[in-house]
Amino acid sequence: EPRVFSGVQPTGNLHLGNYLGAISRFVPLQDQMPTIYCVVDLHAITVWQEPEVLTRTIREVTAAYLAAGIDPKKSIIFNQSQVKEHAELAWIFNCIARMGWLKRMTQFKDKAGKNQENASVGLFAYPNLMAADILAYRATHVPVGEDQKQHLELTRDIAQKFNNDYAERIKELGLGIPNPEPNPELPDELYLPLTEPMIAGSATRIMSLRDGTKKMSKSDPSDLSRINLTDDADAIAKKIKKAKTDPEPLPGEVKGLEERPEADNLVGIYAALADMTKQDVLNEYGGQQFSAFKPALSELAVTKLAPMNEEMKRLTQDPGTIDAVLKDGAERAAAIAEPVLHDMRRILGFVEAR
Ligand code: ATP
Ligand code: MG
Structure with missing residues (x-):
């Protein structure tokens, strides 16, 4: 069974x-x-x-x-x-x-x-x-x-x-x-x-925020490489702001994310958090710069993770x-x-x- x-x-x-x-x-x-x-x-x-x-x-x-x-x-x-x-x-x-x-x-x-x-x-x-x-x-x-x-x-x-x-x-x-x-x-x-x-x-393989070819890991020595479940809103915003990207705006089609591991990763994170497909995300943000996309991603991440963050804090005190x-x-x-x-x-x- x-x-x-x-x-x-x-x-x-x-x-x-x-x-x-x-x-x-x-x-x-x-x-x-x-x-x-x-x-x-x-x-x-x-x-x-x-x-x-x-x-x-x-x-x-x-x-x-x-x-x-x-x-x-x-x-x-x-x-x-x-x-x-x-x-x-x-x-x-x-x-x-x-x-x-x-x-x-x-x-x-x-x-x-x-x-x-x-x-x-x-x-x-x-x-x-x-x-x-x-x-x-x-x-x-x-x-x-x-x-x-x-x-x-x-x-x-x-x-x-x-x-x-x-x-x-x-x-x-x-x-x-x-x-x-x-x-x-x-x-x-x-x-x-x-x-x-x-x-x-x-979200089967979320990549490091510092290197789009390495998976996000607990054991990565760089704290900036990952969003911890214990990070507060400021830490999340700072890490997403500092996340490595390329200078191009987001593409309109998923195919345009090939060969752009960092962009692909951030779009994938957004999609997973919002329960959307990557194409849905690009329909909304395609053509925009990371300077516009990153704050939206931070806000989404904070909204999704905050309740769990609070509850973890409460539980670890007991x-x-x-x-x-x-x-x-x-x-x-x-x-x-x-x-x-x-x-x-x-x-x-x-x-x-x-
Ligand atoms: P460590 O670096 O110590 O191995 P880890 O981050 O890989 O830590 P694990 O405890 O080894 O975490 O894995 C727990 C679960 O999380 C596993 O199912 C693993 O496949 C999954 N997982 C780990 N890293 C990622 C990632 N970057 N993206 C998606 N799933 C992941
Ligand atoms: Mg592991």
Whole structure:
């Protein structure tokens, strides 16, 4: 049966890309199927995190989930380190995934930079933990930004290899579900689903405000590169004013945005915030200079983000309430993941001595 899983790392300042590409899209799914939204703190420590800052950021991401409209009664909200099955399944997947698969992952290359020898082993194995996050719940749908597409393909490859390697065992134990997409490369019964990425809309890849070829990121050292969800109206206006652009006015047609990454990005942000198409935006602003378009974009961004900003502020002043949400979520998450790991241990042939 369908089930959604997604996560956000507590690695710093949540930004407009996280909101438009991921968090805002989590909300309507709550009314369509069971939804699990995780604060992936085990992922965060693949690069150094100051402990006090990590604690605060875990609560901040939780506050953002709640402020964006995720309802802890409808959805499961929890932090990853509290459900041990994630780490356990990640180990199993370390033994399923191949070195060659992980070596192709572009996020590792981007984040490790030139000195790969000095990157943590966890940063290299990151996609296996992400596959474990999803498959510990046998989740079928994962809403994410475009940058996570390659990791979701790897998640399918891992599920596929597991289903193949243990096909007989899965059948013998009666644990399989009929393969919904019959395919000669796969057995007719699967234990792990082949997860579908949900990457849709006009904001699947919001770019840095300083460099239209780099994605907006929490970990970008330049604060001017992103609009943080905690930014006030003045900060938002300043960052949009300083955003890199070219000297041409906006084109009248979407085709005219090709080869103009910064212009394309700002029009895309406007479109996503206003729930319009890029062409709609150009119908309104085509032919105008950025000096006219940028203030309109600032005003829209402030109007859309202010209520969430206020609510996040209110919630982060009350860590007790946030921790109670996380505790309840962790218990409900564990109740789903524990039996899955029990099955997995049986499939692998471990003796469950206690
Ligand atoms: P980091 O730099 O630490 O990796 P991040 O900004 O990439 O931080 P993540 O926690 O890794 O944030 O990602 C959370 C979600 O936000 C994922 O679904 C990811 O695809 C999405 N996302 C991240 N950046 C963008 C962006 N620039 N545009 C659209 N979606 C994004
Ligand atoms: Mg990221």
